[in-house]
Amino acid sequence: MGGNKAISYAGTGKVEVIDTDYPTFELKDGPGVNPANIGRKVDHGVILKTVATNICGSDQHMVRGRTTAPTGLVLGHEITGEVVECGPGVEFIKEGDIVSVPFNISCGRCRNCKERKTGICLNVNPDRPGSAYGYVDMGGWVGGQAQYVLVPYADWNLLKFPDRDQAMEKILDLTMLSDIFPTGYHGAYTAGVTTGSTVYVAGAGPVGLAAATAAQLLGAAVVIVGDLNEERLAQARSFGCETVDVSKGDPKDQLEQILGVPEVDCGVDAVGFEARGHGKEAATEHPATVLNSLMGLTAAGGALGIPGLYVTGDPGGVDEAAKVGSLSISLGTGWAKSLNFTTGQCPVMKYHRGLMMAILHDKVQIAKNVNATAIPLEEAPQGYADFDKGAAKKYVLNPNDMIKVA
Incomplete structure (x- = not known):
């Protein structure tokens, strides 16, 4: 051969x-x-x-x-x-x-x-x-x-x-x-998406769009996708998703404009460890932003699906902790709200x-x-x-x- x-x-x-x-x-x-x-x-x-x-x-x-x-x-x-x-x-x-x-x-x-x-x-x-x-x-x-x-x-x-x-x-x-389709589906499924769910997907890259597609397939009532990239947000809107531009501020405020309440039933992190900040911090990297944001905007008793990649070795990390995958996560918020988390390879x-x-x-x-x-x-x-x-x-x-x- x-x-x-x-x-x-x-x-x-x-x-x-x-x-x-x-x-x-x-x-x-x-x-x-x-x-x-x-x-x-x-x-x-x-x-x-x-x-x-x-x-x-x-x-x-x-x-x-x-x-x-x-x-x-x-x-x-x-x-x-x-x-x-x-x-x-x-x-x-x-x-x-x-x-x-x-x-x-x-x-x-x-x-x-x-x-x-x-x-x-x-x-x-x-x-x-x-x-x-x-x-x-x-x-x-x-x-x-x-x-x-x-x-x-x-x-x-x-x-x-x-x-x-x-x-x-x-x-x-x-x-x-x-x-990406099973991975996005895994993110939506483990976030508890079912008939009538309201869902927020952080990230409008291919995995985020696959997660949004999966949420629709699972019967979600509303799927909202957040990102900094308008071209990718337009792609999400092309198949029926609502979108929020996180460069304009905390997605919680924009969720309330769409849903009438500042929270969703289910949250999906399709961004991972290279996350950028929201609002004025959108130009710089803040690796725990998405996880902390999702804990804040997911309803108590809800769940987070986390198909976004997190690593144990990142030479380009923003600080020494991030370089070994140690992020400043508000776990107390997750505990207080009884949130479920699913991470890892799909x-x-x-x-x-x-x-x-x-x-x-x-x-x-x-x-x-x-x-x-x-x-x-x-x-x-x-x-x-x-x-x-x-x-x-x-x-x-x-x-x-x-x-x-x-």
Whole structure:
């Protein structure tokens, strides 16, 4: 088999297209690979020809230099592909299948996997529970922003689409199943969104828009999205959300203008640790702003879903505490109001089949809502730059020209 092209982290603010090795069924040394994983046999894996692989806000944290990611790390954890080779231990997945890959790698064998906690698998990352493709401190599994990628535990991990032609017709929707649609859904679901709920989603990036879409799918009466970026707020309004511009002040005041009361039933943090302040502080970073704001504006007895990323190592943190993930959170507010919190990686496998069915049967248009935009692999550096500037798009890489763009 021939070579492989991929996108790698080339230092703060930079990504590049590189030539790299075609995957094999054994983990090899390389940037970010955990030494304990080198030489690990992956007879239970498959090699995918990548159909679609997306640029994620979580990738941007690394590219901005806000993690300890090493240069040369092949990026990409949102992967949809065609199976081109199966390891000898694969029984049910076949060559030619079109599949979605959960961004969190899980073994299907450990206690957590058996309890559907696939975001914190105990066997795939020697350093800590939980793993992902192409991500710092996640075990060193090679990323999927590439023409070809290795996926372990294929019979367990992969979601096979039932019909190839239908899958390719809806590929821009289905590619969101690897991460942002389940992640947004997890944020809304764990915030307690149900029929008639009022919901505030902090952040109008792709995950925030996916959470807003999920809230609508779950039956919310009103979904309000807050952000600093007017283009992204306009994207939220395009599918029926109310919006607040947090650069104009505390979202609580704007919520009252929409709802008649300064609170919502459910809150979702789709921003994470690079949060900026509200009002006059919008130009500077205040990493605890969103969490504290959500505690203030969520009704007593409510819940916060927190799909936004928080890290334990941030070289660019605003102070020494933030550099190790220690934020000044008003936990007393949360305690006094009896709020529930759910954080951590979304367990994608808990949701992805149901969301696939909603897509295939036209119950939701997630690609339209997040403004999915397909670009060639070679244009990934420009896509990263535009996304970093706040483009209201979800960039979908098309490494093998399998997505036919109208």
